[in-house]
Amino acid sequence: MKNTILLLTLLFSVNAFADHSTSKFVWSGKCLNSNCTRSEIEAENKANYQKHLQHIQDLDAEQEEEDREWSRQHDEDQARADALPKYQYKPIPETDNCVTRFYEKASSIIGDNAKEYIDVEEIKSGKCIFGFKLMAEEMCEYFDSFSSMATPDWSEAEWCRYRSELREVYIQYSGLVGTSAFTDAVQAERKAKLKPVEDKHHKIYQNLYEQHLKQLKQ
Incomplete structure (x- = not known):
């Protein structure tokens, strides 16, 4: 209907009153810029009007069909979207x-x-x-x-070996610590046993450290 109103308005404003002095209402055809009787002009205009009206109706029908096709396609797309599995958050592994x-x-x-x-x-x-x-x-x-x-x-194996030897010494005195039996003499005895363990570890650790430095420089 919008097309009908627009085109009819355009036709009437441009061609409908082409010659006011002779009362000719010629849009197109054999009577355009020629000598025709009034009845011939009216017949020509009527035929042209019907032709343009049919064209406008055809355009409206095409537009309606396009609208129906767009609506159908939209409904199908929406249905497919609704059928898709809903997104669920999954943490990135x-x-x-x-x-x-x-x-x-x-x-x-x-x-x-x-x-x-x-x-x-x-x-x-x-x-x-x-x-x-x-x-x-x-x-x-x-x-x-x-x-x-x-x-x-590089030092992990030695660290575990060292901690194991320390534990063996400490276990020997675990029942005495915190009691009156853990005298100064007993403490000195434990310290004497720990010293070779500490000395051995420091020596091994130093050697491992030097080897590690050499490897880093290679």
Whole structure:
């Protein structure tokens, strides 16, 4: 209907009153700029009017069909969108590398979160080193298992060996500490036993450290 009003308005404003002096209402055809009788002009205009009216109606029908097609397509697109699975948030998994694999396996071995006790670092693609955190000497119990999963830090094996020898000495006096039996003489005795353990560790550690420095310089 919008097309009908627009085109009729345009036709009447431009062509309908082409010649007021002779009362000719010619839009197009054989009577345009020619001598025709009034009845011939009216017949010509009537035919032109019907032709344009049909064209406008055809345009309206096409527009209505396009609107129906757009609405149908929109409904189909919406139906497909509604049928899609609704988005659900899934946390992004951690990168699968030697660090994550080590922590996963180590946690299953110790029955606790291995990140609390062990530091792991990837030094090259697919190769990791590990080291125990301070005050986590109980992890030395699993040293062999962890060593099969990653390379121990350069001083880790010695640290575990050293802590094991210290523990053996301390266990000998654990029942005396805090009692009257833990006399100065007993304390001196324990200290004397600890000294060779400390000296041995310092010597081994120094040698390992020097070797580590050489490797870094290579």
